[in-house]
Amino acid sequence: MLHIAFLGCGFAAELHGKTLGHFRDTVRISFASRSPEKAEAFREKFRGYRSYTGYEAALQDPEVDAVMILTPPASHLDLTLAALQAGKHAIVEKPPFLHSEDFTTVGQAAQNAGRQVMIAENYFYKPLRRKLAEVIREGRIGRPLFLHLNAVKQQQTADWRDQPELSGGGALFEGGIHWISFLNQLGWQLDAVRGFLPHGENPGKERSILVGFNYQEGPAGMLSYSWDVPSWFKGLRISRLFGSKGSVTFETNGVFLMARAARPVFCFPGLRDLTGYRAMFADFLPALRENRQPAFTLEMARKDIETIERISKQLQD
Secondary structure, eight states: OEEEEEEOOSHHHHHHHHHHGGGTTTEEEEEEESSHHHHHHHHHHTTOSOEEESHHHHHTOTTOOEEEEOSOGGGHHHHHHHHHHTTOEEEEESSOOSSTTHHHHHHHHHHHHTOOEEEEOGGGGOHHHHHHHHHHHTTTTSSEEEEEEEEEOBOOOOSGGGOHHHHSSSHIIIIIHHHHHHHHTSSSOEEEEEEEOOTTOOTTTOSEEEEEEEESSSOEEEEEEESBOOOBTTTBOEEEEEETTEEEEEETTSSOEEEESSSOEEEOOOGGGTTSHHHHHHHHHHHHHHTOOOSSOHHHHHHHHHHHHHHHHHHHO
């Protein structure tokens, strides 16, 4: 049995604890928190193996094979390096590290330890991304011209996400990075990117942002990302990809995809795994056992941080 200890017992631990329940025959999970009561409550709720008071206790348990780092981003680098030093694999929640150069430090430490560091970017594994990339690759809509990605929603925070010293930045870095990763994995190379802030928003603390971009060999487009815009059913949104021979309309979360083209497509890409978490762990778990990188690599994750840094630098200039 692969033994994974969660470092942190919050919303992300809820999500991953539920998902790993589908892999219960091959994985056991444990929970570590600064609060022993909270760690034990999570262990009971998700039928876990052990609970630990503090993260160090989990890192020092010789039965733990890997840790999943689910704390605020500011602590990710130190905990990842501590895990590698303790001989554990590390799965790091997004956003993984505050700076792109941190990947150099982590990569070297992982190589020295002979362990893997995996970034939990579930958007790479979304059925929607795979289906959209397939439609693009097959040329069904001709030459892609414009991509309008609508990712606005209303999200209450009132926690560490409102503290840049813990979150690492504003809405784009903490949550919008998933959509930046999505844009980076459609089969084209992002060329120019530029951020635009509504009046009253401050760089690094923003809750709403518009990102304009174009690809070297693909469409121009825009990403609208916000935590302050109400939407149907708390997140139902429509996005579009326009081409010279047709267009694709899709629900942004991946509920449906419809291509108006010479060969029309209408499908529900993955209602059983809309978020991509199950596909992510189906890739991660064998990679951990075999001590190899998963399909979503450290280099891919680094590219996402570098894209955010480009936007942030431009906003600060």
